[in-house]
Amino acid sequence: MNGVLWAAVILLAIAAGILSAFLHGYRRQVRALKRQMDFLKDTDTNLQLSTALTFRDVDDLAAGINEALERHRRTEQALVRVSRNYKDTITSISHDLRTPLTSASGYLQMLRCENTPLKKREQYLEAIDRRIGAVRRLLDQLFEFARIEADELVLDPKRLLVNNVLRDAVSLFYDDFCQKGANPDVDIPDESAIVFADQDALRRVFENILQNALVHGDGGYRIRSEQTASGCRIRFENATHTIEDGDLAHIFDRFYTTDRSRSRRTTGLGLSIAKKLTERMGGTIGAALEDGIFTITVSFPSG
Amino acid sequence: MLNLLHTEFYKLWRQKSFYICTLVLVVFTVLSVFSYELLNMMAELIPPEVAQGDIPSYGVGMSTSAIGFEGDMSGLWALATSFGGNLLPVLIGIVIALFVTADFSHGTLKNIAAKGFSRTSIYVSKLITGAVAGTLMLLLMAGAALVTGTILWGFGTADAADVFTLLLMQVLMHLATVGVMVAISFLLRSIGGAVAVNICVVSFAVLIPQLISAFLNYLLKEDRVDLSKYWLFSNITELSALPLNGDAVLRCSIVAVATFAVFTFFGVYSFVRRDIK
């Protein structure tokens, strides 16, 4: 009898020991997590919470907190990126405004000069006109962007033949593409899908994409439009050596440009506007890069 | 430290040699127990006069006292006797040598050390993992012997406290064995060397205290110095029969604890001092 009692006492003691070890472990883990959080929330680091015990609920909690941390960090990084891009763009924009205006001013000076021949005068006036046009276009783009961002732009959707609008846009740039290299490969079928969209906005989307391809692309232009089960899909392809995989994720960001040297004076807004407008009209837009061929695909549901 | 244990155990359960050695251990033990039965059957055919003399042992795990047929064979008897050979310490030595030196030879110790874990905690985590591995192997071997013996001859009778003490003592002594093996593995760092030395330590190193004893005896012109009483592996064999001798238990406990302490101390010290390749 005595032996059984002793065995029971020992067993109970062991059980109590194990339970208290458990509890102690839990408390230590919580305190360790707190210590880590103190460090993590104030430091700029990639580090995340780590646990020492394998209690499922503690691990799940830590994983959840880690996810929140990660999201927070990504937002911060995005913020830094956008603000950096924005600063670069402001600098570039002011340069872009200053240059044509200075040039126009120069021509104006020459016009004031008395012994300028008449023929030259005509040329100078035309040059000034072009410069002013450039400034106006730049400002238009900026204002349009601002309005789109503020959701102030009012769209007037109608049922349109998408291929007609596409053809109009392409014809605007056709000569420029040819000048860049080989003639663009345009495949727009006669039968067109019908979409429910604002005509100006739709044209603007196509023009911005084509403008972008013209400025940054390296030839090899292909524009294809096809009908799909749900609507239509238009693909804009061009060869490129300036875009890399890392750029794809940011290509539609505001003020984003791969044009580091700022030699071609782009605002980085063109594609961003295209995306905003496309999405407001219920479509989708995406970019892909494969073997040096950059493709933008725009899709709209049938209207 | 808990993280260390977590990863060490993960690696242990994936170490094939652990399962192989355990299997070998269990199979051998079962076979040994069977071999007693064979001897039993053979003994019945041998005339009594011959049975009194010294019959050479057949295979591992047998001691001559078993052939003397003192007392009855039983499950419990098999349990106790299974500790008699040196197989368990040797196999524990092999498993631990492979387990510890793997991190050195594959360079993976860098992964642990470079993350800021102290040398001491790395050592202790290996110790604990080794202890669990060793104890598991011990319990499996003892269980296999018990079960086989019980099947053959019945469970047997013995003082429960005695049996319990025997088991406890053997666990203690094999924990000390783990300590020795871990220390040697950390010192030698190479797989082959550690395995070899671990085996030798178990099997042959008893010669050292014996030689020293003989030398001292010669000097002192005495006959009573026997240092092998304080050698861990001899003690393991010593406590492989029921009933237990109380004094022996005390002596063996002290030897086990002392051996563990000494080897662990030197193991940790040498590891903390040296660089990691």
Place this chain on the structure above:
Amino acid sequence: MPLILETSGLTKLYGGRAAVNQVSLHVKEGDIYGFIGKNGAGKTTFMRLVTGLARPDKGSMALFGGQSLTEGRRRIGSMIEYPSLYPNMTARENLEAHRRLLGIPEKNSVDEVLQTVHLTDTGNKEVKHFSLGMRQRLGIAQCLLGHPDFLILDEPINGLDPTGIKEIRDLLLTLNGEKGITILLSSHILGELAKIATCYGIINQGVLVDEFSKDELQTRCRRCLRIQVDDVKKAAQVLESVLKTDQFDVLPDQTLRLFAYLEDSGKVNTTLVQNGVTVMTIAPAGQDLEGYFMQRMGGYGNA
């Protein structure tokens, strides 16, 4: 700019010989630091000292601006000499073991990191059957598991084929750009290093010979006219007063490097001679990166 790693007089002696000799190195946040040196120059030993695998004999180091070394090392992912992997376990098992060591609660972190290095479909293949390239990638994956802020990589592109090298290069650039991970890497292959490093450190026989940024390197290796004259002071004066340029520097053994008039060596020659300077040789020069490094790594004597 905060310093991720700063060492001061760091020294490691092996039997009387200094494998790392009074090295005072600086890695700024966001750098990709290219660590260059011949075999046995001390790069690997230095990295061991930083990661705590070996103890320095003299000098000190600071991680993350003074954080405790133990905690700081938690934020470092390192691969020293060769990827440290268990050959008898699969890729996943290796990473799971490491994940438990680090106490990372997210069970899918192993899959995530395998995806980053493109090693998702090795299945049950044991690491001992992996190619060198796969092992390198798994090693890097292991480094990334702990969300490091600082990567220390010892010859990460050793033994890789061009595709593999490009993959690693892209990966490192992405990690540095998107996650802000500072990288210290050593390599023999100068060309590759030059593609991504933002600053360099040259080590020779345990001594940090030089440390400079990428821009500084461009400056030092600029194209110039290398002019050997009889009287450097007089020649300098002529350049300043007659040719009106201060874009030159003076080297030992009566040599000047002129960074202007690059296309007009004839004029420079004539001007100098006319003003009483004897010109021994005048020729265009300008080191490429490799030339510059060979010169610096060769030792003090070789100029």
